[in-house]
Amino acid sequence: MKIAIIGYGKMGKMIDALATNMGHEVVLKIDKDNADDFNKANLQQADVAIEFSRPEVAFNNLSACIQAGVPVVSGTTGWLEDKPALEALCKQEKGAFLYASNFSIGVNLFFELNRILAKMMNEQGQYQVSMEEIHHTQKLDAPSGTAITLAEGLIRNVLRKNSWINENQADTSSSKVTPSDEQVKIISKRIDAVPGTHSIHYDSEIDSIEIKHTAHSREGFARGAIQAAEWIVGKEGVFSMKDVLGI
Numbered sequence: 077m078k079i080a081i082i083g084y085g086k087m088g089k090m091i092d093a094l095a096t097n098m099g100h101e102v103v104l105k106i107d108k109d110n111a112d113d114f115n116k117a118n119l120q121q122a123d124v125a126i127e128f129s130r131p132e133v134a135f136n137n138l139s140a141c142i143q144a145g146v147p148v149v150s151g152t153t154g155w156l157e158d159k160p161a162l163e164a165l166c167k168q169e170k171g172a173f174l175y176a177s178n179f180s181i182g183v184n185l186f187f188e189l190n191r192i193l194a195k196m197m198n199e200q201g202q203y204q205v206s207m208e209e210i211h212h213t214q215k216l217d218a219p220s221g222t223a224i225t226l227a228e229g230l231i232r233n234v235l236r237k238n239s240w241i242n243e244n245q246a247d248t249s250s251s252k253v254t255p256s257d258e259q260v261k262i263i264s265k266r267i268d269a270v271p272g273t274h275s276i277h278y279d280s281e282i283d284s285i286e287i288k289h290t291a292h293s294r295e296g297f298a299r300g301a302i303q304a305a306e307w308i309v310g311k312e313g314v315f316s317m318k319d320v321l322g323i
Contacts, residue, residue: 083129147172153221177221179300194233
């Protein structure tokens with residue numbers, strides 16, 4: 077499989093190394109220093125594109141891949157207000173697009189576990205639900221895309237909740253956030269050299285229940301992205317990791 081990597085930061089470099097070790101060929105690597113190479117002709121050398129860039133350029137990057145007829149998987153977070161427009165473009169161009177806030181196989185199983193537990197807790201009004209996410213200090217967005225996906229899973233299934241609110245503890249100027257009864261509180265922490273930890277807490281006066289996922293390295297994210305890229309080649313439509321994993 078021939079791969080184009082759009083965004084050649086830490087994640088892009090890890091995908092490059094793993095994909096090469098797995099026998100794939102990386103035919104295009106795009107970052108800010110060679111943006112002129114990001115064109116239709118170069119993209120069309122690839123069977124699939126993997127995009128891990130920045131929120132402000134993600135939509136244009138993904139649109140270019142779809143318009144070039146190249147299936148694309150993306151793990152860039154912080155741009156999702158434009159996702160409906162990109163999905164419409166994908167359908168119009170009969171392209172293939174897969175987005176995941178987190179490509180880790182374990183995290184995607186955790187999403188499903190979160191949904192099942194939230195559905196069970198819907199009738200247990202004595203429990204207050206909250207979340208905590210911890211990432212490395214270089215992560216720009218807070219809460220993380222993974223935390224937002226988890227919060228959305230909670231809101232869809234714990235019907236007494238209708239929105240989330242974030243307390244960013246990396247911002248020392250921000251005050252403590254007190255959620256309303258209808259809100260899920262997400263506490264965001266930034267600690268050096270932490271790949272990613274997400275936990276869901278249900279607390280009552282009597283007891284507490286917690287589920288937690290801890291990443292040990294970025295490798296799980298990279299392997300999942302490559303697996304998604306392998307899966308999407310030859311397909312048409314808008315997909316998620318649930319499709320890849322058959323969940």
